[in-house]
Amino acid sequence: MNWNRKRISKKWKTVLWIIVLSSISQLKALSQAGQDTDKQIYLADPAIFRSDKTYYLYGTVEGNAGSGFKVYTSTDQKNWQDKGYALKKGEAFGNGGFWAPQVFSYKKKYYIAYVADEQIAIAESNSPLGPFVQKEMRALKASVKQIDPFVYFDNDGKIYLYHVRLAKGNRLFVAELNEELTDIKPETLKECISATEPWENTANAEWPVAEGPTVMKRNGLYYLFYTANDFRNPDYAVGYATSTSPYGPWQKYEGNPILSRKNIGQNGTGHGDFFRDADGKLNYVFHTHNSAEKVAKRRTAVIQFHMLKKQGKTAVFEPEQNTFHYLKVTDN
Structure with missing residues (x-):
């Protein structure tokens, strides 16, 4: 025993x-x-601008969207550093609600198209780090509230502003911008897309949402990427449409959505921007919900896409799921 x-x-x-x-x-x-x-980097509606060997990340600052836009930099897309605010309240248009920035270069300067007070404005800088400022603090003229700008430069030299107008839902519009980037040409304004498909309004909301436009051109065909559903909906997801003209008409891809919680495993996937990395690979930066239980603070992620030929010049865009990752700050 x-x-x-x-x-x-x-x-x-x-x-x-x-x-x-x-x-x-x-x-x-x-x-x-x-x-x-x-x-973890907490930026909603993110965009990445690459200049030389440096990547610049911008987005809506979760919890502090009334201060302006922060910028993070990286040379390898793995190690990110917080560089502070690239645009500060008081130096350009807006009292609050600084959302959805896009940075681009034009005529040897850098510009940021953004939302403040539910209006679209464009500020300039000599550096992607900022400060982005306006000599005259003003928004683009509009008769309605408008958000989510994406400035697209076509091969013929024309400049287009894809954006969302708040009228009977969040609807995607396009208009030609003047060369000074100070206003659209009103006679060119045209609606592109609204949320009409079942996947675009899974909650059957009275105010359907299509937002977060990004445009690219391949073999003469225009691809308009957008996100549908309210951002608080776990079914917030990305789809695209094609056209032979920057104005449309747009044909929605029958395989939409191409990025959603079903193929990523995270709620609230969307409202991002495409960029090419130093190796020429196509990447999409976007946000997801914080977790399965809560929306905020939304987390910033990147995933690679590849293109498959569908019919003739038309391509199918598919995410490479094993490349999905969240962006994080490294020690300075």
């Missing part, structure tokens, strides 16, 4: 040690996860 007791006692000691070691391992994992969460 004594021998059996000793053997049982020794067995339980072994079990206890396994439990203790497992607990320590779990605590370390939780601690590391907490550290990683602390380093």
